[in-house]
Amino acid sequence: MLSVNGLAVRYGPVEALKGVDIEVKQGEIVAIIGSNGAGKSTLLQTVLGLVKPNSGTVLLEGKDITATPANRTANLGVSLVPEGREVFGTLTVIENLRMGLKQKIGSVRKEQFARELDPLYEQFPKLHERRNQLAYTLSGGEQQMLVLARAMISKPKLLLLDEPSLGLAPIIVNEIFEAIYGMAQGGTSILLVEQMAHKALHLASRGYVLDKGTVAMSGPSEDLLRDERMVKAYLGAH
Ligand code: ATP
Numbered sequence: 662m663l664s665v666n667g668l669a670v671r672y673g674p675v676e677a678l679k680g681v682d683i684e685v686k687q688g689e690i691v692a693i694i695g696s697n698g699a700g701k702s703t704l705l706q707t708v709l710g711l712v713k714p715n716s717g718t719v720l721l722e723g724k725d726i727t728a729t730p731a732n733r734t735a736n737l738g739v740s741l742v743p744e745g746r747e748v749f750g751t752l753t754v755i756e757n758l759r760m761g762l763k764q765k766i767g768s769v770r771k772e773q774f775a776r777e778l779d780p781l782y783e784q785f786p787k788l789h790e791r792r793n794q795l796a797y798t799l800s801g802g803e804q805q806m807l808v809l810a811r812a813m814i815s816k817p818k819l820l821l822l823d824e825p826s827l828g829l830a831p832i833i834v835n836e837i838f839e840a841i842y843g844m845a846q847g848g849t850s851i852l853l854v855e856q857m858a859h860k861a862l863h864l865a866s867r868g869y870v871l872d873k874g875t876v877a878m879s880g881p882s883e884d885l886l887r888d889e890r891m892v893k894a895y896l897g898a899h
Pocket residue numbers: 672675676677695696697698699700701702703704
């Protein structure tokens with residue numbers, strides 16, 4: 662689905678990525694772990710086309726999208742949920758979801774929208790309960806569900822998630838992760854950036870550890886969870 666090869670990104674003197682290789686297969690959840698400043702957000706932004714790499718390639722289903730701007734990449738089926746869960750606070754849950762579809766297809770017909778909502782409400786029953794509530798009145802966890810649902814309504818092939826657990830209580834994080842698992846079960850490929858290494862690796866089938874812009878470790882999650890260097894550097898607190 663996604664193949665990132667030798668990706669290098671520089672912001673002036675800062676080398677944010679220094680030749681990164683990453684693969685995501687269809688329906689797979691892949692975790693990107695790493696400390697602050699490791700280059701995780703830069704990786705997601707470069708895949709989407711918000712940041713232009715200095716070298717390397719990004720292939721989506723074998724098609725070179727390295728130089729493709731973000732709006733076109735989105736139309737090809739890539740969706741980014743950035744850190745910070747920005748909902749349209751003064752719009753209701755339903756209106757937020759309609760915006761998600763509108764961004765993808767322009768105008769939205771009523772019947773079409775209703776059709777798209779059903780599976781989302783099934784996956785996120787809380788959003789159904791709160792569908793007429795203004796988004797700013799939702800809890801942090803519900804807002805995170807709303808941004809995930811808003812990304813899903815455009816049926817992306819590849820979902821890029823930047824720290825969906827940030828600032829949420831552990832029990833809510835579990836709910837969010839269950840929803841992410843459900844999305845992958847439905848065939849969406851997911852590249853998940855997370856500080857919560859332990860939880861992320863339990864969810865993902867494989868993981869990559871970014872350290873100062875390079876892939877320091879990678880492999881199946883169960884191997885990484887047992888790796889002594891991993892435990893020492895990223896998993897020790899659990
Ligand atoms: P965090 O977990 O703190 O979000 P990260 O792993 O996502 O960190 P990035 O945000 O990708 O890391 O940043 C990688 C490096 O690039 C950091 O040194 C950061 O300061 C730098 N950087 C990121 N964005 C820019 C920018 N727009 N201009 C200049 N430097 C940047």
